Amino acid sequence: MTDMNLMEKIVSLCKRRGFVFPGSEIYGGLAGTFDYGPLGVILKENVQNLWLSMFRDSRDDMYGIDARILMNPKVWEASGHVSTFADPLEDGKMFNTMFKTTVGVGEEATSIYLRPETAGGIFTNFKNVVDSMHPKLPFGIAQIGTAFRNEIAPRDFIFRLRELSQMEVEYFVKPSDWEQAFEEWRKQMHLFAKMIGLPQEMLHELEVGDGDRAHYSKRTIDFEFDYPFGRKELWGLAYRTDFDLSAHAKASTVELTYLDEETKEKFIPHVIEPSLGVDRTILAIFVSAYREDQMGDETRTYLALAPKVAPVKAMVSPLLKNKPELVLKAREVRKELQKIHPAIAWDDNGNIGKRYRRQDEIGTPFCITIDFDTLGETPELKDTVTLRHRDSGTQERLSLNEVASRIKTAIE
Numbered sequence: 001m002t003d004m005n006l007m008e009k010i011v012s013l014c015k016r017r018g019f020v021f022p023g024s025e026i027y028g029g030l031a032g033t034f035d036y037g038p039l040g041v042i043l044k045e046n047v048q049n050l051w052l053s054m055f056r057d058s059r060d061d062m063y064g065i066d067a068r069i070l071m072n073p074k075v076w077e078a079s080g081h082v083s084t085f086a087d088p089l090e091d092g093k094m095f096n097t098m099f100k101t102t103v104g105v106g107e108e109a110t111s112i113y114l115r116p117e118t119a120g121g122i123f124t125n126f127k128n129v130v131d132s133m134h135p136k137l138p139f140g141i142a143q144i145g146t147a148f149r150n151e152i153a154p155r156d157f158i159f160r161l162r163e164l165s166q167m168e169v170e171y172f173v174k175p176s177d178w179e180q181a182f183e184e185w186r187k188q189m190h191l192f193a194k195m196i197g198l199p200q201e202m203l204h205e206l207e208v209g210d211g212d213r214a215h216y217s218k219r220t221i222d223f224e225f226d227y228p229f230g231r232k233e234l235w236g237l238a239y240r241t242d243f244d245l246s247a248h249a250k251a252s253t254v255e256l257t258y259l260d261e262e263t264k265e266k267f268i269p270h271v272i273e274p275s276l277g278v279d280r281t282i283l284a285i286f287v288s289a290y291r292e293d294q295m296g297d298e299t300r301t302y303l304a305l306a307p308k309v310a311p312v313k314a315m316v317s318p319l320l321k322n323k324p325e326l327v328l329k330a331r332e333v334r335k336e337l338q339k340i341h342p343a344i345a346w347d348d349n350g351n352i353g354k355r356y357r358r359q360d361e362i363g364t365p366f367c368i369t370i371d372f373d374t375l376g377e378t379p380e381l382k383d384t385v386t387l388r389h390r391d392s393g394t395q396e397r398l399s400l401n402e403v404a405s406r407i408k409t410a411i412e
């Protein structure tokens, strides 16, 4: 399988199985936009929920917000995006990649931008979070949301989009503590990669050189990933100094400082920013999980998704569809397993081999089959089921309790 062949296969599987569709497809699409389908939206939510749990909810020093896409255009003037958020066109001119729109009616109408990064809403709410929550430094503000960039050449499926989602943290520290915080977040990003099943050997750190960093950053590490179209930026970790808070304080004339209660020292905190693109994360998950192997006399396609991110955790099926006693028992089993996790699928279509293949292709880690032995045809096997493992295709005969605990352990 060549690398570009792999991309074609991923794009095709994503559409065929309801993960990702081209945006506005029935009208010929809209470049740089893709929609998540029924399975894709669950995968996306799983990734976001794992991020929220690790980067926000399991920590005492993190606060969430949900700020708007539309902001006062002064935000983007102060942040430097109006003057510098641009890419070179072929003739050498610079093209600002912020999307413009208008708010208001008639003469009242003014031109504003769609936010190019979610970070803007975090900096402008710094004072609100400090005044309402009274956090002790160091602390961070986390947000997941949509950002827009009028990319000159959107490409590579969901890699370079015009409408994208970001999971961002702005972590505020004493100026002297930035290096320690940078290292801590660097480790967290590696842990997150591991949690969602990205192989360590496909992830590479790139120290971004002086001329190549964003205008606000004194140090940036790009987390690059081995995509089929090359080693490309997956996430970024930046030391934004006090650039943003100072710039917004100056432009808004609102004081954006932190008062250290103990030392009575007042200062503008510095910022470490781990910034993770949701869509690039999902593409990295597909790239690392896509597999083909020989099973029996056919080539099988499967997604070796980490059970934590898999949209369906297990599929339950009666061996035969036309035996009411099997169907009844299988429905009972499914209901029982749904107490562990709701995403337990039901499939009684076609033969059992076909059902397994359908689940393999969407990355379901476990399949459970109910047969006459489950009902007690062989007395010592009563209330046992067949548990099939996605990656190896191997099957085990286990009690229902054992199956439940296997699923629980895998997704915890």
Ligand code: GAP
Pocket: 116, 117, 118, 119, 149, 151, 158, 159, 160, 161, 162, 164, 166, 168, 233, 234, 235, 236, 273, 275, 276, 277, 278, 279, 280
């Ligand atoms: N707040 C910092 C910031 O926005 P960035 O490196 O420009 O920094 C952060 O973007 C992350 O957002 C990237 O590492 C990538 O994951 C994602 N991203 C940026 N542009 C993107 C695009 N056009 N399509 C998809 N994801 C994108």
